[in-house]
Amino acid sequence: MKELEFLATCGMFEKVDAESKTKPDGTLALTVSFLESTWPSADRIRCINVGLMAQSKPIEMDLDMTNKEKMEYYRSQEKDYRRRIDKARPCLLPLSVHREILQMLKDHGKVSARFLQKIRDRVQKWYHDEGYACAQVVNFGYLNTREVVCEVVERDITQLVVQFQDKLGNVVEGNTQLPVVKRELPKQVRLNWV
Incomplete structure (x- = not known):
């Protein structure tokens, strides 16, 4: 029931x-049917990194709101979301993948839940292929506009500790100088070097 909810x-x-x-053998046959949500076709995509941003807490909508109060509530939610994505940093996603997703949007037409999964899979594949194993798409926004916003948590590196280990995994004093280690790190990691 929780899964259905x-x-x-x-x-x-x-x-x-x-x-x-109920089947004759006493087991239960469960059939789940669904109608997939669709949104208007989009011609723009923006990928943003929401990894270090505080998650906004949605305000509960009172069921007894008037239509005017509901419109104000939706406007407030829209303003908060727009402010949030304007503060977000762009993703590491290269222009070539961005163009590929734009072409997918143009070819597909209406945006559907299944199509959003294809976009998610393509974005996550690039991250995983590049070694960002923990990066993931967490949300899609602006689905009722011509722009789809793909929210990605890139798992930013906030601290870097260099340890030398022997073959058994014990921490030992290393012979390699730290500037050599720093030189061999990817550019994005070097920027966070303290």
């Missing part, structure tokens, strides 16, 4: 239904 409230499906039938 999650599917129904995640925003990717218009409708989620479950039907169960």
Whole structure:
């Protein structure tokens, strides 16, 4: 039931239904049917790094709100989101992958939950191929506009500790000088060197 509730409230499906039938052998057959959400076609994509940003806490909408209060609530949410993405840093994603995703948007037409998964998979594949094993797409925003915002947590490096280890994994004093170690690190990591 929790899984069904999650599917129904995640925003990717218009409708989620479950039907169960008891089989003659006493087991239960469960059929889950759904109607996938779709949004207008988009012609722009923006990938942002939200890794070090504080997560915004959604304000609960009161069910007794008037239409005017609901509109104000939605405007407030939109303003907060726009401020959030304007503060975000751009992703490391290269222009070639960005162009590839733009072409996917042009070729596909309407944006659907399944199509967003394809975009997510492509973005995450690039990160994983480049050695960023922990990077992941966490959200898509602006789905009702011509621009799709892909929010990525790149798992920023905030501290770097250099340790030398022997073959058994014990920490030992190393012979290599730290400038040599620094020289061999990727550029993005060197920028965080203290």
